[in-house]
Amino acid sequence: MGELDHTFGLVPVSSVPPSDYEYRAVVNLFYPDVTNPSTVVRVWEFLPGIFLEENLDRDLEWVHAVKPGREVAGRGASERETVRISEEAARRFEAIQALRARTEPEGPRYRYYALLSEFHPAVADPACVGRKWDDGNGYVIEEVYSINCEWVRNWGWSERSECVEIDESAGRRFEEIQAERYRGDLPPGGRFGYAAIARPGSRDEVSSLVRWWTGKHGFRREEDFHPRDSRWREGFTLSNIDAGSFFSDARATEISEKEAERLQGVLVARHRPYFEKEARVYEYFAIIGEGRPVEDPLTVIRVWTPPEGEPVEEQYSEEPGVGWVPSDVRSGVAANAVVRIDERRRYQFGVLQYQRDRRRHNWP
Structure with missing residues (x-):
């Protein structure tokens, strides 16, 4: 059938459905029954040579299926299986999804596991808890409740560790156990040592911050400063520098x-533009005319407004690999040539533009 395309984001895509879908039920640890699967995917040829995979979500919308990060290629992918089903079975799943949306609480269902070790062999006081x-x-x-007292993705622990399934209340109790372990290993009076990490020749005054102390077991503990949320989290920067495994000139x-x-403020200010960019809300518009309909417009623009300032307009560049560039297209066209579109249309335009680039540059 060809390779599946996973490059354009989680958005609805099909406006004129094709007639030759291939349907597959997805089963895993939580939904092992093919008649009651986690989801149903359909695969279809959106453009010649480009095959898309869509999931039926709980809003009963077919949305582009995006694989999680590469780390899922291990344990997460091995717990996911697909089984070819008929179109009739796929239609039945629509009723299942509608029922789930009405009767099941929002958010994921968790299964918790106590991770045991030589020093923490008891389920009531495990080395860690995963879910x-x-x-x-x-x-x-897969996630674990880290020493930083937050759930973080961590793959393969169920294969590396002795683990016992526990109920949700036991999993929640471990959050308090972990918090007490963390507090109990902090230095008296909060007396930390601090280090600024820099690289010779860099224009930046500092690249990162570390604080350290000696834990109750006599080992050096380290934490890195994270400017996104101004939190300190366990790290190994100093240890890596000592071992020569960090940047050689750090x-x-x-x-x-x-x-x-003071340097915390410097790092937060430096990274703030990146964090604000991630939080932007975009409006999309198709520029039509010259016989080009909204399904295949002349171009697409997006508009966003910074926290303090005027709206910013950007155009999807015709140059491959450039992305969005500053624009004033709307000011030069008639009002009826500017049509508001949703993410689905924006996505379709990205695919069409990619196809044009392939033909223009003779890409394989």
Whole structure:
């Protein structure tokens, strides 16, 4: 059938459905029965040589199926299986999804596991707790409750560790156990050592911040400063520098607590534009005319408004690999040539543009 295309994001795509879908039921740990699967996917040829895979979500919309990150290629992917089914079976699944939307709570269902070790052999006081959940695409996501007291993705622990399934209340209790372990290993009076990490020749005053202390077992503990949410999280920067496995020219300079507070502000200010970009809300518009309908417009623009400032207009560049560039297209066309579109139309335009680029540049 050809390779599936997974490059354009999680958005509805089909406006004129083809007649030759291939349907597959997705089964896993949470939904092992092919008659009651995690989801149903359909595969179809959107353009010659481009095959798309769509999931039926709980809003009963067929949306483009995006694989999670490469780390899922291990345990998460191995717990996901697809089984070819008929169109009739796929239609029956629509009723199942509608029932789930009405009767099941929003958010993922979790299964919790106590991870045991030589020093923590008891289920009531495990070394760690992991949980698994279905991401809606049929992939089983694995997480652990880290020493930073937050759930983080961590793949393969169920294969590396002795684990025992526990109920949700036991999993939640471990959050308090982990928090107490963390508090119990902090230095008396919060007396940390601080280091600024920099690279010679860099234009940046500092690339990262580290704080450290000696834990109750006599080992050095480290935490890195994360400017996204101004939190300190366990890290190994100093250890990696000592071992020569960090940037070979990185240098750690011991600094005072007051200087560390100042540099936290420097890092937050430096990264703020990137975080604000991730939080932008876009409106999309198709520019039509010259015989080009909204399904295949002349171009597509998007508009977003910064926290403080005027709306910004950007156009999808015709140059391959460039992406969105500053634009003032709307000011030069008639009002009826500007049509508001949704993510589905924006997505379709991206695919069509990619096809044009392939033909123009003779890409394989």
